[in-house]
Amino acid sequence: MAIVFYDLMGRDGRNFSPYCWRTRLSLAHKGLDFDHRGTAFTEIKEVGGENFRTVPIIEDDGHMIGDSFAIAEYLEDKYPDRPSLFGGDMGLALCKFVHSWTNSVVHPGVANLVLLDIYNHVCDQDRDYIRASREKIFGMPLEDVQAGREDRVESFRASLHPLRLTVRGQEFLGGERSNYADYIVFGALQWARTISDFRLLTDDDPVFAWFKRVGDLFDGMGREAPGYY
């Protein structure tokens, strides 16, 4: 039976969650079929009950697993004969660093540039929840978070310099082949692409070339998903 993949659902079939993109590409990397179930924020409790408050969630062989990194580790253990997501214990440990960098540098950077656009792409039933919860986190109206982004995008681009230096010298973070580290960072940029026409990257940025390389993987899984560029 195919794995069930609960993915965050936005308006117009847009799946924008950066964490869910990590999982979607991990499933594809392992060559696993999955039954894709779009889920609104406010529906997550119906899927996961008390145990899960966020998506992605996968259901495999009667087990439900949440948290994108835990899902990647589960898939690596359960399907060891398929292409590796980590390339061994040290690769996994270093993916934790990429995870920490992405969560603490790239995600806040993206959110500060496109938060209102995210809000404008959530399902109708999620709108009140998202505005209230995000305005509490950011301490200001969504409109104010996003304001002035034209002046701030350069510093966001500069924050990606460690990635830029790396993908100038190699195809993927994983080396000649992509691995889970690529999917972690790709998710953050795909998040923006799916819900905003505001360009985070210039066309000639090596990071953008890398983003397109990852988007081309698995028959263009990332590229073909509805997005603005």
Place this chain on the structure above:
Amino acid sequence: MAIVFYDLMGRDGRNFSPYCWRTRLSLAHKGLDFDHRGTAFTEIKEVGGENFRTVPIIEDDGHMIGDSFAIAEYLEDKYPDRPSLFGGDMGLALCKFVHSWTNSVVHPGVANLVLLDIYNHVCDQDRDYIRASREKIFGMPLEDVQAGREDRVESFRASLHPLRLTVRGQEFLGGERSNYADYIVFGALQWARTISDFRLLTDDDPVFAWFKRVGDLFDGMGREAPGYY
């Protein structure tokens, strides 16, 4: 015959080069004996001739190899039966990301806080060269680069957050065991420790706990080197 290791030499036997620390710990990780040769900046050309303008340089079996990352790759290939520095191709590729992050975030951060202290610890014969070359790079007197560091150290600490999040959850960047990624970042902080009493990290910072763990490795190779804390 033991490997010859040309290491940057400062005053009072202080070896402060962050890149040389990467190599020194890599040699220890591989369990290789080495003949340590302290080298002033202005002596490098006598060691390496036209081919090498920086240390570290190692000499092994009649070959000279420069550039700390190239040395690590050389050691991994030449001594495959000894503990791995990378844990495979994906681990190596991800170490390139850690290298890029360290070079573009941590090194400038450290230099902006202790550049004058570095100058005050170079060999007498290097002083004129270091002042002239570094003032050209930074576009101002060394004294001005370092000025006001008490007000800037917090933002340096914040820039280490990806490392902090990672080593809160695991012993080393390499996981349960240290690997080359640890030596890359350790070198940057050891650089400061060897030449400055200005504390980059607070005692209760998980990054400082990790720094001490790496310093304890190989019979305290990092910890026992002359330094200010």
